Amino acid sequence: MQLDNVSAAIRPRNNYEALDLGFVLIREYWRPVFASWFAIVLPLFVILNIVLKDNLFLAVVVFWWLKPFYDRIVLHILSRAMFGEVPGVRQTFSALPSIFKSGLLTNLTFYRIDVLLRTFKLPVWQLEGLRGKQRRARHAILGQRVHSTGVMLLFACSLMESILCFTIFGTAYLFLPEGYQSGLWAQFTNPDTATWFQLASNISYFIAVSIIEPLFAAAGFTLYINRRTLLEGWDIELIFRRMAARLARLASSTVTSFVITACLLLVSFNPLLSEPAHAEKNGPTPEVVASERLHAGHSREVIDAVLAQDEFQNIKKIKTWFPLREDETTNPDDVDLDAVGRFMNGVAQVSEALLWALAVFVVAMIIVHRDRWLPLLSASKRVRNDYQPPETLFGMDIRPQSLPDDIGAAARNLWQQGQAREALSLLYRGSLMVLVNREQLELLESHTEGDVLKLCKQHLDNMQSTYLARLTHNWQNIAYAHRTPAADEALTLCNDWQTYFGEPA
Amino acid sequence: MSDNPIETNSTQNDIQVDKASHVIQQIRDEIGKAIIGQRDVIDQVLIALFAAGHVLIEGVPGLGKTLLVKALSKTFDGAFSRIQFTPDLMPSDVSGHVMYDQRSERFNIRRGPVFTNLLLADEINRAPAKTQSSLLEVMQEQQVTIEGKAMPVPRPFMTLATQNPIEQEGTYPLPEAQLDRFLLKIQLDYPSEQEEAAMVKAVTTGHIGDVLDVSEVASVVKPETILALQKIAARIQVDAQVNEYAVRITRATRNWQGISLGAGPRGGIALIRAARAAALLAGRDYVTPDDIKTIALPALRHRVALSPELELEGHNTDFVLSTILEKVDAPRQ
CATH class of the missing domain: 1.20.5 (Single alpha-helices involved in coiled-coils or other helix-helix interfaces)
Structure with a gap:
């Protein structure tokens, strides 16, 4: 790794900037990355689907399991491309054995579940070639401040991958004939269509992985690069290296210095060329090393002479306020509240107490x-307490005060006077009054005699229900068929009313 | 009260009604031998038969509609025929047509399947409007005209048309005016668990194939008896209050929120006709408000149209009609 050849600007970045650098890398080197990806990963995917054609779901699981392998291919290309050497497809193929040797088996077995900082840790395996305790120590140092960023990267990439996969599959699904859209799960389980649906989902997954995985690998790599820049001061090292190289170059070649001196003379004699804009056009002014080394005191004299020139004599007087006793600090608790402040404080305390x-x-x-x-x-x-007994039902007044105290006796009197209908009406009204007021039965204007019989079953015992059914039958007979009941029946009803519906003793 | 003329008539009716009730109970028992459960449906079909009306049965296939009609026709020794309505069914396939006989060199009239006592019109909404109206005309007129010659259908004549509530694609829904011709619309639901278990056992024990078996159903009456029962039902007494109650219910459907089209006067007429038959089934010679209330849903559910809002909310006509029955005052006596 020649640090001097690095193609990216090496400087300390925050972690998210480092991730962004990875995405920029992919944009810059997408051709070699995807060429190798489709030359190696695509055939692998096809082979997996052919070999496991009887269980395509297993094929996609194996494809997912082999992800660390694909990361290594991307890392191999980017790590070289970043330092000026872009490997082609053939070179990547020939590098496969070294990729396999760099701990791939461990990554695919024991460390496969360690996904959190996978691509961040990968360069230590693959590029630094560290193993065992050394590797763990290295990971511990490198991973100190990047953990949360690594998790976020994994989360974002997984999410994007899922979204892409479902989107691609969903788009294809939209173009299916109507009959196949009845139910996605059903199609996956139906033996006729399961293979094609599984294959379509595998292809969707492959496309999604092809788009996201290189980004994931590149971002992990640049996160690693940035961490090393911070820890090892790569940026400073680079500046020193460049400076050293520059000085070495200037010092070593006297011929070069002669040519440069000549050029400088040319520049100084030609007034047009001395224009700064023009000078920039011809490149930066070449540097030279002075023929004799000046001592420090002389430099001071030169500086003083420059500062004594008119350009540096422009002196201005500015007035501004500043505290006289800057060292005195104020404690907020010691602030002497004025009257308003004290009042407000009191109000606040009273309000708090009230609350x-x-x-x-x-x-x-x-x-x-x-x-x-x-x-x-x-x-x-919840019990409904808002039921108010109606005063009239079926057009009959059923208020307790509208009825005689002894309803049975009153009905008997009416019957004996030949008022059969009125007698039965009184008995029926009396029964309704009892049901509504005493038994709290909720009767509505729309309830018919049959409804009353059905509703009262829960409120009355068997004897009462039987009596009420008999009374209702006779009442319906006289009301709707205009048929007077037999005298015995009517008198029994009058006599029994008090027994079943009278006030309990 | 004893000099009340109504009372005298009522006593005569009472005797007839007692006899009628006995006969009806026999018919019920015989049908019960073939059909397990569905007592409400059997009662409603009998109500329609005694009210000389026609019924529209709505229910998924396989709930025993054909069996019911076969069993019913056997109880009174009546003729039974069935028409499966299909999109290519022609009116002449229903009513009959004239055919030239080369041997006798004459035009012969071939009577259609409507010349029967009980006609099962299966999936009536599968045939086009032209064929539907030819049947509905027979239902109304009780006669068929072929080549200008009017031929009455045998009495009693009842049509039991069926509709499938699902699979509405490619059907010709009956227009409201034609739905009105049916006295009742009966909803046929799945039987209860016990009934279904008993039915499966009864149907599969000792029977070959899935042929509908009505051999155990005995003929207890003649078609003339049914006509007599229809006459008795028509004479069942209806008090003015009860009559008003039926009209109140019908009128309430016309300006009820949630109903876009209410029942016409035919609704009230159907209510009273069906209530009379219901009273006969209950062994009474007079109609009570309970009869009206019981029969209100089958008699009115096909005569009202729900507003689109309620339909969108998933309510059906039964729900709205039940609300109306809750709100309409029962007769005042």
Whole structure:
């Protein structure tokens, strides 16, 4: 690795800038990277799908498992391209044995699950060739401040890879005939279509990996480069190297210096060439090494002479304020509050006390009124208390005060006076009054006699239900068929009413 | 009250109704031998038969529609035929046509399958409107005209048309005006678990293939008895209050929120006709508001159209009609 030949600007960067440098590298060297990628990885993918054609899912799993291998190819190309030597497809092929030897087997087995800083750690394996304790120590030093960036890189790349994979597959899926779009999962499990769908998903995955994986590998590599720049002062080293090379070059060649001196003379004699713009056109002014070495005191004299020139005599007087006692620090707690400040402080304290009191009051109220809100939490157990018994039902007044005290006796009287309909009506009204007011049965205007019988079953015992059914039948007979019941039946109904629906003793 | 003339008539009716109720119970029992469960559906079909109406049955295939019709026709020794409606079915395939007989050198009239007592029109919405209307005309007129010659169909005549609620593609939905001709629209649902288990056992034990078996169903009455029962049903007493109740329900459908098209006067007429038959089935010679309420859903569900908003919300007509029944006041006495 010749540091002098590096093609990227080496300077300390923050971690995300370093990742960006990796993406720039791929943009710069995409031709050699993708040429080798498609020459090596694509045939591998095709072979995997042919060999495992009976289980294409396994093929894509194996393809995924071999990712560290692809990273090594990318790293091989970029690490050389960055230092001026761009390897072609043939050179990459011939470098494959060395790639295999650089710990690939360990990476594909024991360290395969160590994905977090995979491409960041890869140069230590592949380029530095370190193993065992040395490698671990090196990883520990290098990985000190890049861990979170490495995780973010992995996260972003995985996400982009998934998005791309699904997008490519989804786009292809959109172009399928309607019959095949019934259900994606069904298509994957249907023996007729499963192979083609799996193959399509494998190809989508390959394309996504081909786009993202080189970026992932390159970003990991430049993160590594940046870390080394920081730790080893590559930037400083480079400057020193260049300076040393420059000085060595100037000192070693007297012929060169002669030519340069001649050029300088030419430049100074030609007024047009002395124009700075023109001078830039012809390149930077060549450097020369002075023939004799001046001592430091002489330099001081020259500097003073330059500073004494008119250009440096432009003196201005500026007035500005600055504290006299800068060393005195002020403590905010010691600030002497004025009247307004004290008042505001008081208001704040009172407000705080009031808020605390309010909070305590609210909690107390919640506890005191727990009976009200606890039932709201169990909606199914909520009991409707808002039902108001209607005053009339089926056009009949069923208010308790509108009915006589002894309904059975009153009905009997009516029956004996020949008012059969009124007698049965009174009995039926009385029963409804009991159901609505005493049993809290929710009856509506739309309920028919049959509905009442159905609804009251939960509220009445068997004897009461049987009585009410008999009463309803007789009531319907007289109401809708205009048929008077037999006297015995009617009198029994009148006599029994008190037993089943009278006030309980 | 004893001098009330209605009461005298009622007593006579009562005796007839008692007999009728006995006969109906026999018919029910016989149908019950072939069909397990679905009691409501059987009752509604009988209501339509005694009210001399026609029914539209909606349900997925394989719930025993054909079996029901076969069993019913056998109970009164009636004729039964079935037409499978298809897009290429012609009106003459339904009503009949004239054919030239070369041997006798005469035109012979070949009667179509409508000349029967019970007609099962399977998947009526699969045929085009022309064929549908030819059947609906027979239902209304109770006669077929071929080559200018009017021929009445045998009495009693009832059409049981079926519709499949799914697979609406390529169908010709019946227009509202024609739906109105059906007295009831019956929803046929899947049987309960116990009923289905009993049915599977009964159908598969000792039977060869999947031929519908109605051999156990005995003929208990003659077609004339059905006509007599229809007459009794038509004479069932309806109180003015009950009549008003039916009209109130029908009218409520016309300006109810959520219904874009309410039931016409035919809705009220259907309600009362069906309620009369329902009372007969219950063994009563008078109609109660309960009869109206019970039969309201089958009698009205095909006569109302829901507003698009409610349909989008996934409600059906039964839901809206139930709400109406909840809100319409029962008769005042």
